[in-house]
Amino acid sequence: MTLLIKEILKLQPKNQLVTVKGWVKNFRANKFVSLNDGSTVQNIQCVIDFESFDEFIIKKITSGTSISIKGKLVNSLGSGQDVEILVTNIKIYGESNADKYPIQPKKHSFEFLRENAHLRVRTSTFGAIMRIRSKLSYAIHKFFQEENFQYVNTPIITSNDAEGAGEMFRVTTLDPKFPPLEQNNVDFKKDFFSKKTHLTVSGQLEAESYALGLGKVYTFGPTFRAENSNTTRHLSEFWMIEPEMAFFDLEDNINLAEKFIKYILNFIIEECVDDLNFLEQRLFNEEKNKPKNERNEMKLIEKLKFVVDNKFERVSYSKAFEILKNCAKNKKKKFEFLVNDWGMDFQSEHERYLVEKHFNKPVVIFDYPSQSKAFYMRLNDDETTVAAMDVLFPGIGEIIGGSQREERLKILENRMNQFGVSKKDLWWYKELRSFGTVPHSGFGLGFERIVLFATGMSNIRDVIPFPRTPNNALF
Numbered sequence: 482m483t484l485l486i487k488e489i490l491k492l493q494p495k496n497q498l499v500t501v502k503g504w505v506k507n508f509r510a511n512k513f514v515s516l517n518d519g520s521t522v523q524n525i526q527c528v529i530d531f532e533s534f535d536e537f538i539i540k541k542i543t544s545g546t547s548i549s550i551k552g553k554l555v556n557s558l559g560s561g562q563d564v565e566i567l568v569t570n571i572k573i574y575g576e577s578n579a580d581k582y583p584i585q586p587k588k589h590s591f592e593f594l595r596e597n598a599h600l601r602v603r604t605s606t607f608g609a610i611m612r613i614r615s616k617l618s619y620a621i622h623k624f625f626q627e628e629n630f631q632y633v634n635t636p637i638i639t640s641n642d643a644e645g646a647g648e649m650f651r652v653t654t655l656d657p658k659f660p661p662l663e664q665n666n667v668d669f670k671k672d673f674f675s676k677k678t679h680l681t682v683s684g685q686l687e688a689e690s691y692a693l694g695l696g697k698v699y700t701f702g703p704t705f706r707a708e709n710s711n712t713t714r715h716l717s718e719f720w721m722i723e724p725e726m727a728f729f730d731l732e733d734n735i736n737l738a739e740k741f742i743k744y745i746l747n748f749i750i751e752e753c754v755d756d757l758n759f760l761e762q763r764l765f766n767e768e769k770n771k772p773k774n775e776r777n778e779m780k781l782i783e784k785l786k787f788v789v790d791n792k793f794e795r796v797s798y799s800k801a802f803e804i805l806k807n808c809a810k811n812k813k814k815k816f817e818f819l820v821n822d823w824g825m826d827f828q829s830e831h832e833r834y835l836v837e838k839h840f841n842k843p844v845v846i847f848d849y850p851s852q853s854k855a856f857y858m859r860l861n862d863d864e865t866t867v868a869a870m871d872v873l874f875p876g877i878g879e880i881i882g883g884s885q886r887e888e889r890l891k892i893l894e895n896r897m898n899q900f901g902v903s904k905k906d907l908w909w910y911k912e913l914r915s916f917g918t919v920p921h922s923g924f925g926l927g928f929e930r931i932v933l934f935a936t937g938m939s940n941i942r943d944v945i946p947f948p949r950t951p952n953n954a955l956f
């Protein structure tokens with residue numbers, strides 16, 4: 482019977498016959514095959530007595546070869562592994578030219594592996610990252626299902642701009658060379674959907690409609706942003722989780738966000754022990770090469786536990802603004818962007834200061850100036866702030882953005898006017914406020930940002946299988 486390496490490593494070795502199928506990591510001394518099948522970060526050592534096999538077969542075993550191995554499971558005499566397989570049968574599926582195979586049994590740079598993203602999952606590091614990504618995704622569904630949320634699928638092609646930021650990818654079937662014109666403008670009435678459409682930047686507006694019927698819902702799908710941000714935190718295509726809850730106010734929303742993040746991180750601390758240990762060791766080795774003052778003080782698992790065990794700091798925008806202003810005044814920290822006017826957008830240097838230096842833990846900032854946030858956020862009684870919240874994480878910055886939604890039609894219409902959002906296009910969104918409106922709230926978690934944090938990686942391009950970023954849609 483074919484078993485996964487993960488399963489074999491749990492067995493009591495007593496000469497039983499086992500079969501494994503996978504890819505050769507390394508073949509040493511014409512004798513030791515180190516095999517991995519993707520089920521675990523650990524390889525299994527398969528010992529070949531080369532005299533009992535055809536030379537042709539032995540020659541075909543190189544790094545990258547796909548192979549099925551049958552043999553007896555025994556206690557290993559060598560160091561480095563508890564069990565090994567004494568090989569009795571070998572079947573080669575696909576050979577791999579050892580000189581040309583990009584994934585050599587040595588450490589490669591992340592840049593090099595990004596150029597070989599079609600093969601990088603065969604490295605121990607990417608295997609570990611992608612298993613953790615998969616487990617996090619499972620934990621997310623598990624959490625919401627246990628909390629009685631319904632999973633809804635919102636459209637990917639849409640005609641509304643949920644965030645009002647205008648950074649959207651156009652979807653069209655018109656011929657760019659000969660578009661139909663009407664009075665010198667492109668006539669989108671002749672386009673596939675008889676109107677302008679785009680890839681969605683967020684499923685929130687549609688999720689709101691479903692929350693006002695199903696009560697508690699969440700989406701988990703791809704979102705697209707055509708912003709030209711070439712940073713280690715931005716993707717043009719990323720996955721977002723957007724819960725939306727009827728009868729939740731901002732505080733309920735923040736409580737849920739904190740409980741949710743802690744639940745999913747706790748889940749992988751328990752379920753991904755080997756992968757986390759592996760990544761921790763790999764990152765630790767990298768830290769050692771850095772100058773002392775730039776090193777991460779906390780190890781990966783310790784950092785995850787710290788987040789799970791400590792209450793997130795909650796602070797209003799106004800309070801955070803005071804902290805930053807005082808800190809700049811007392812010359813504690815020199816910011817590139819001045820902290821002068823209340824209402825300014827915090828830059829990432831400000832957020833990082835608050836999270837990494839001032840509070841030294843995840844921070845939730847709430848009640849933002851009304852002009853700096855989206856049209857749908859609920860106006861507070863002070864009429865200058867909105868019931869918005871951002872969750873900021875050490876080393877990452879914003880990981881969650883959310884708010885209580887404006888459920889009062891008149892005020893929503895005012896805000897749509899202010900922000901230049903089309904009331905005609907969003908007639909249905911307004912109508913939700915005319916028929917049984919209720920206070921409701923929700924937020925969006927950037928999936929890759931939490932994977933980034935959970936794996937301790939530093940570039941978001943390394944936590945999604947095939948990253949899309951400006952000037953890059955390879956593979």
Ligand code: 4AD
Nearest residue numbers: 683685715716719723880881882883923924925927
């Ligand atoms: O703050 P954002 O833009 O909020 C929304 O889209 C709301 N509609 C969410 C809601 O209330 N339902 O995005 C939410 C999160 C951010 O906090 C960030 O983690 C992630 O999505 N995000 C990105 N992740 C990777 N690449 C990008 N370009 C991202 N833009 C946002």
Ligand code: MG
Nearest residue numbers: 871879881882
């Ligand atoms: Mg945001």
